[in-house]
Amino acid sequence: MNKCCTTQCSGTTDKKRIDDLQNPDKNNCTRERIVLISPYDLGRQPFALAEPAALFSQAGYEVKCLDLSQQKLTAEVLAPATAVFLYLSMLTATRIAIEAMPRIKKMAPQARIAVFGWYAPVNEKFLRELGVDAVFGGESESDMLNYTTSISEQDDHPARSETVVNLNRIDFLVPDRQSLPALEKYAQLVLPDGSKRIMGFTETTRGCKHICRHCPVVPVYQGRFFAVPANIVLEDIRQQVVKGAQHISFGDPDFLNGPRHARRIIEVMHEEFPLLTYDAVIKIEHIIKYPDYLPFLRDSGCILVTTAAESVDDKTLEFLDKGHTAAEFEQVVSLMSEHNIALAPTFIPFTPWTTINNYIELLDKIAELELIMCVNPVQLSLRLLIPSGSRILELPKEETCITDFNPASLGYKWVHRVTEVDALQENIRHWTEKAETDGLSRLEIFNGIRHIALKAAGRNAVDVTENHCGITVPTHSESWYCCAEPTEQQLASF
Numbered sequence: 210m211n212k213c214c215t216t217q218c219s220g221t222t223d224k225k226r227i228d229d230l231q232n233p234d235k236n237n238c239t240r241e242r243i244v245l246i247s248p249y250d251l252g253r254q255p256f257a258l259a260e261p262a263a264l265f266s267q268a269g270y271e272v273k274c275l276d277l278s279q280q281k282l283t284a285e286v287l288a289p290a291t292a293v294f295l296y297l298s299m300l301t302a303t304r305i306a307i308e309a310m311p312r313i314k315k316m317a318p319q320a321r322i323a324v325f326g327w328y329a330p331v332n333e334k335f336l337r338e339l340g341v342d343a344v345f346g347g348e349s350e351s352d353m354l355n356y357t358t359s360i361s362e363q364d365d366h367p368a369r370s371e372t373v374v375n376l377n378r379i380d381f382l383v384p385d386r387q388s389l390p391a392l393e394k395y396a397q398l399v400l401p402d403g404s405k406r407i408m409g410f411t412e413t414t415r416g417c418k419h420i421c422r423h424c425p426v427v428p429v430y431q432g433r434f435f436a437v438p439a440n441i442v443l444e445d446i447r448q449q450v451v452k453g454a455q456h457i458s459f460g461d462p463d464f465l466n467g468p469r470h471a472r473r474i475i476e477v478m479h480e481e482f483p484l485l486t487y488d489a490v491i492k493i494e495h496i497i498k499y500p501d502y503l504p505f506l507r508d509s510g511c512i513l514v515t516t517a518a519e520s521v522d523d524k525t526l527e528f529l530d531k532g533h534t535a536a537e538f539e540q541v542v543s544l545m546s547e548h549n550i551a552l553a554p555t556f557i558p559f560t561p562w563t564t565i566n567n568y569i570e571l572l573d574k575i576a577e578l579e580l581i582m583c584v585n586p587v588q589l590s591l592r593l594l595i596p597s598g599s600r601i602l603e604l605p606k607e608e609t610c611i612t613d614f615n616p617a618s619l620g621y622k623w624v625h626r627v628t629e630v631d632a633l634q635e636n637i638r639h640w641t642e643k644a645e646t647d648g649l650s651r652l653e654i655f656n657g658i659r660h661i662a663l664k665a666a667g668r669n670a671v672d673v674t675e676n677h678c679g680i681t682v683p684t685h686s687e688s689w690y691c692c693a694e695p696t697e698q699q700l701a702s703f
């Protein structure tokens with residue numbers, strides 16, 4: 210294989226340089242270049258780029274990864290590309306990708322642009338209008354490689370008009386993380402004493418066996434999940450430990466979809482790296498179903514579990530088809546405290562079924578369960594997102610208050626039947642953003658939110674005290690929520 214052409218182009222004029230980059234044969238480069246781009250992955254080094262990177266490298270392509278949360282788009286990387294793949298894992302990532310697309314096309318005019326990830330198939334129509342040539346979903350690495358081989362062999366290969374969602378097992382390789390920024394550039398684990406740990410990120414499974422109504426995984430995976438072989442996950446952990454990881458964040462949609470698989474991996478990991486800590490996302494239903502796992506998780510280094518509580522209102526939980534009740538959430542809070550594992554519950558407080566009173570009940574429950582320090586304040590301002598393909602669309606329209614699809618936000622617009630509830634959400638969102646910027650404590654932000662809500666209900670507020678704060682839990686230094694709108698800064702950064 211020849212040396213990469215980018216090393217031979219320094220010192221030329223910009224025009225010649227771009228011309229050289231777009232015509233690698235002139236520079237004696239024979240390997241075709243594939244560029245894999247992650248617009249945003251919650252501040253984590255993306256497994257979803259490293260896995261296809263390994264496959265493309267093995268097939269003889271020259272692979273460049275670009276993580277737009279860390280790096281900028283450059284002609285050096287993009288101009289020689291045969292194909293550019295954008296990973297659309299969530300709303301924020303998709304919005305950033307849409308902003309980046311014109312620049313990518315300008316810098317890589319000869320490249321085909323393809324997209325993959327949960328948000329790719331459900332936004333297919335809109336993405337194709339922007340010039341996307343191929344759309345992949347599910348277990349997509351082999352399809353991405355086959356597509357690249359076709360366009361490599363045939364310059365005028367037509368666009369891949371059908372979306373390819375693969376729900377068959379693929380052969381995994383050890384992720385290739387070489388061309389991604391170093392782990393210390395990414396989000397770190399912040400411990401209650403303020404110290405930080407370098408965080409690695411991997412996945413033991415993809416997809417999910419559940420079909421919660423609001424979840425963006427469901428339209429693509431349809432209630433199925435796939436295990437990444439244990440030896441691959443363990444090799445991936447080892448290579449990240451060598452690069453400095455002191456903590457592993459498991460990004461599976463649910464870590465206990467395959468409990469025995471998770472256990473096998475953790476047993477070996479803990480034996481090899483007894484000081485390594487980890488965190489995972491586990492559903493309330495699974496924590497209750499597998500209580501015997503809790504001592505094992507704690508003793509093997511699990512210091513944080515994130516769980517999607519979503520609501521403490523049973524009617525809302527039923528609409529969301531969450532598979533748990535408000536009482537079971539409380540049971541989980543006790544179980545985790547008993548086993549000394551920090552719990553970070555997440556919520557979707559503003560839905561078509563929210564009332565001002567049940568929002569106040571949520572705040573009161575958080576205080577009563579002493580969870581104020583465990584709940585990221587942004588969680589208390591979130592509004593239900595309804596992307597294309599969402600199972601929420603199965604509900605009668607009068608229940609969901611949906612008006613129309615809004616291409617700008619890539620989701621269905623819904624307007625609460627009580628104007629004051631939408632106004633409350635806006636007020637709380639503004640207050641929380643400002644309070645976070647001003648550096649207020651979680652208790653101060655919580656009390657501010659409570660004041661706004663009680664005022665909306667025509668009631669007086671008395672501040673809750675530190676007695677309701679509970680313990681400070683470890684957190685990720687990146688507190689962004691996966692389905693939030695990107696900030697101006699995120700949109701401009703690349």
Ligand code: SF4
Nearest residue numbers: 417419420421424462
């Ligand atoms: S358990 Fe989590 S990942 Fe699975 S469908 Fe429900 S919300 Fe989605």
